[in-house]
Amino acid sequence: MEDLSCYHCGDTIKTCITFDEKSFCCNGCKTVYEIFSENGLASYYDLDAAPGAAPGKFEGKFDFLGNEQIVEKLLEFDDGNTQIISLYIPHIHCSSCIWILENLNKLKPEISSSQVDFPKKSIRVTWNSKKLSLKELVLFLSSIGYAPYISLDDTETAKKKIDRSIIYKLGVSGFAFGNVMFLSFPEYFEVNEFWLDQYKGLFRWLMFVFSLPVVFYVAQDYFISAFKGLRAKILNIDVPLALGIVVLFVRSTLEIIFDWGTGFFDSLTGLVFFLTLGKFFQQKTYNFLSFERDYKSYFPIGITRITSEGKEESVHVNEIEKGDRILIRNEELIPVDGILINGSARIDYSFVTGESEAVKKKSGDKLFAGGRQLSGIIEMEALKSVSQSYLTKLWSNDVFQAKKEDSFTSLINTISQYFTVVLLIIAFTATAFWAFTDVKVAINVFTAVLIIACPCALAMSTPFTLGNLLRIFGNKKFYLKNAGVIEQLAKADTLIFDKTGTITSNKKSSITYEGVELSAEEESLLKNTLRASNHPLSRTLYDMLAEYEISPPKEFREFTGKGIEAVYDTSAMKVGSAEFVGHTASTTTLNTSVHVSANNEYKGRYVFYNEYREGAKELFEELAPEYHLSILSGDNEGERSRLQKLLPQQTEMHFNQKPENKLEFIKSLQQKGQKTIMVGDGLNDAGALAQSEVGIAISENVNVFSPACDAILDASAFGKLFGFIKASKAAIKIIKISMVLSFLYNIVGLYFAVTGQLSPIIAAILMPLSSISIIVFTTVCTNLTGRKI
Structure with a gap:
């Protein structure tokens, strides 16, 4: 019985409940298994062994969700039929969690969609409020082991909580490492009399005691990750690290039990301490870049505000405050919740709910941020200040964008699959060779090989390079939807420009x-x-x-x-x-x-x-030697002669182009194998922008919200477009160079480890340093690249 673990949650079973030839620790876990099985979702358990959490009892805990005023504060969207909420779920921890939470509609038909943000441990759920209340939704999530954490004081508080466990682990491992080093001094300085006569045994067992919390608490993440990988028949990156820690601990324990020697407790505790320290610095660096990458918080959506004198003024969306009167034109996005005052409103909430049918609203009705006005002009009063994170969440929502390949991510994933296998072969081969000469050296070699050859630096080069470049682009008024757009920019060989509002300036006509x-x-x-x-x-x-x-x-x-x-x-x-x-x-x-x-x-x-944008002629001259250039215009050929003087000779020009013609033109180029960048004004070009590999919307005041595009370029930065593309190509070179550096580091490190010249503790110091050096290299290089734009 003691050896049994629950099939659902993995906890040790005290009172066994058997169902369907599987063992469960409680009726809750058994019930969840039944729910998943009955709805054809049993493959949840194929993705990860024992991925769930035992559902608790929640009677009365969520009764406050029966209060409409509280519910209204928590909801992102509510039109009477559809409600949307983002919930923080602490238990999200693996691929199975993501899979089941994004398939909630199969368990509850009332739920239309659910999207998981894994890094933030949150889920965004859209459901039919006529058939399912928020309280019922939360209780349902709790019943399957994914109880949300809801803070009434501030719904964002839980999401912003800092994970302090790594700090605690760093403290424990540092304390243990320092004390083990201190207790090892007699061995280091060969103080035989003092050491051998009185305190040898005591000091050795104290070192053993100090190593216990290091191995079983600080290093547990490596063991858990390695175990889950092996259960899923995957050799992940943590397998060699866990193996090295186990070998050091077992070998050291055997040495002091049988009095063979003092063991490797200094190397063991030092190894885990430096691994934890490296992880801490990586996390701090990543958090910094994540903050910096939140460039979308400065997304420049302009909006028209009506003053108390009845005049219209264009202001930055951040300046909208509660009580302001706002003008929303046809096809404009509603930036904030408000009350309709004047006009006939037909609101398309498809960006929010996925439902394409427009909703009619009359004066006095509530309007929600994220809707698009489809029937002329309306005036509304803002009920709150603008939440830009909500608007940009819509823009970056991959539901409205076909997945575009990210070859570097797939390349790294492929390398990682074989990395651990090759590493283990090298480790066992080198150990077998040294075992015939010196067993102690063999143990050192085995551990050092497993530690020094870590693909962390390889895996980190891409996100840190692209993430930093996203931040730089945002500062220079070029706003990308995600990091994958940079790779697509670098691959492009064809640029297509709309004419009106793109290469011509609306303000100078x-x-x-x-x-x-x-x-x-x-x-x-x-x-x-x-x-x-x-x-x-x-x-x-x-x-x-x-x-x-x-x-x-x-x-x-x-x-x-x-x-x-x-x-x-x-x-x-x-x-x-x-x-x-x-x-x-x-x-x-x-x-x-x-x-x-x-x-x-x-x-x-x-x-x-028309007056053409400043710098347009120079931009096309820079682009011409390297790219196929085309102009697509909905106007007639009146501007052909002026364009011929402005543009390079080989530039294709097509006039009288309707939106569907532009879309078909992009498709025809793609069928020839060309990688396209479409630059338009975001209105009549929406189809072409969405079809191209990269769609860039040029805008004077960015008051038209365009989820169809991959990037928004402020009109004032139009002349820098070639610089942005060159920087994207440079970023790809930086990633390739950092990959080469990472491989060289591993090769050199393996040489010294295999030949017995590298101790485990030095390997533990070098491993995080290699990752940090890659981060520094990519950050410095991208910053230098950004200065050249």
Whole structure:
């Protein structure tokens, strides 16, 4: 009975409960196993042996979740039908936990989706609130062994708790190491009389006692990880380290029991201390870079605020405060929870809930952050300040982005699979050779080989290099969705640019009007119609027209790539292409034009004379020698001659391109094996941005939120685009160099270990130093690369 462990949680069984030929420690574990088995999720146990936690009894613990005011504070989203919450779950610890928590919809049909953030030990759950309450959800999670920790004072407190266990382990191992070294002094200085006559046995057994908490408490993570890996038939990185610790401990214990010698307790405690110290510094460095990499906290979404005088001002989204009146245009994202005041709201919450059906809202209804307005312009009052982490969580949500390959991660995973096997072969071979000469040296060789050859530095080179470069890019106003985008930027061989709003500046266009003069009323309606649109031409024309009294349209529709239409009490306005407004006259212009009709009567057109962005000519000259360049424009060929003077000769130019044409053009290039970067304004180019390997949205004030893109480049940094791409290529070189350095370190270290010239304690010091040196190397190199942009 004592040898039995629970099939579900792994705890030692005191009272055995047998079910389905498996042993369980309690009815709770048996019930969880039954739930998983009945729902076809028994493969949970294939991913990791005994991965679960025994569910406790929670009667009354979560009764506070029956209070609607408390629930409202905890929820991220609630539209009456769908609710979303992020919960901190301390027990998340392995791949099985992730797997089962992301398959909750198979256990509870009321749950539509669940996503785990493993580093933060949190889960984001979306469910039908009509069929399942928050309390029922929390009790269900608790019943399967994943009870969430909920803090009412601050729901973020639990997530920000620092794991102090490594500090405690560092203290224990350091204390033990210092005392064992002190007790070893008589041996070091060969004080035979004092040592042999009175205190030899006492000192040796004291060293044994000091080593016990080091082996069974401080080093337990290595044993647990190695055991789980072996149970899953995987030789992970912790197997050789655990084996080395066991060999040192067993050998040293046998030496003092049989009085063969003083053992290796100094090497053992020193090894674990320096491993823990290295892990501590790696964690501190990683936490620092993780903080620095949270560049998305500064994600520059601009928003229009209406002042107390009724004027509109564009402000940084961080400046929005509770009580502010906000203007939301067509296709804009709602940045903060609020109350609808004016306008007809049709809100698309698909970025939040995954449901594509738009929800109609009337004045007085609550609106939630993350929704996109689809029906013209609305005004709302903010109920709280903006949570940028929530907005950027939507942008970086991989649900809305196809997974793009990360070859370095897969390469490292492949190397790691074979690394441990090769290492063990070398260790056993070298030990067998030395065993015929000197058993003590053989033990040292075996342990030193297992310690010195660690792929930690190899595994850390990629995340630290890319993570630091993400931070540098963010500081220079180039915001990437994730680190994988850097690798895709480095691989690209083709760049495609949209014209309007991308290589042209919306703020420098000159405009002339041709046609029947508009009356004051018509110009006022035109101004109010443009007020709801976010298209670059609409914004430019809106800023040019005189100020008029605000009169929101009753109905508003925007047709992508064609134009906009608005209906008022007695009038209707159409603004867009000639075809869209119903104009068929033969007079044409080769310049970009926006046509206007009032009550289905054609009035005229505004002709735009584009000004190209500062630095555009130099940027294309830098790109031309290394990349295939193309221009895709929805406008006619009026700008061809100017573009030919601006762009290199080999640049392809395609005009009259609709959004679907741009998408098909990207696909055709990809079918030829080309790796593409699409640079657009994030509006009409959404499909092309999503299809390309890297989609970059250029924006003047970044007030249009675009999950379709992989990166957002501030318009002021447009001329630095080639510098960013070069820096991405340099980052890949840095990763390759750090990999080579890591392999060289392992080869040199193995040479000294195999030849018996390296003691285990020196190996333990060198191993974390190698990882830290790689971190320093990649950080310094990426910082130097960033300065060149």
